[in-house]
Amino acid sequence: MEKEQIIEGIKDLLDTEADLNEGTVLDDIEEWDSLASISVLAFFKQKMGLKIEAQALKDCKTVGDILKLAGK
Template identity: 35%
Template structure:
């Protein structure tokens, strides 16, 4: 999947209408709350990527999510 497709999938998982980019600060996304974290964990789990709830405490920007997706993003 391309980075753009990944960003769209993240926005869909969070159920947010905001346009996301690598620079977007996670705390600026209204839907990035405890329910949002569950949705992202579920999304990454479906991609086959292991992530623990504690990891999310270290994440600051959407770029951290892009890094987590690693080679699942090829564009």
């Protein structure tokens, strides 16, 4: 899965109008909360077969950091 598709996937999960890019700070996204982050974990597992640690996701500051977790 390409970077753009992952960003689009995260945008869908959050159901946000915000324009997301690699530099977007997660805390600046109104919809970013614990439910959103657990949705992201589920997304990686279901769509990409990737098992991301909750702590690693918690350490992410930006959308780009999440992409790095997915090896992008």
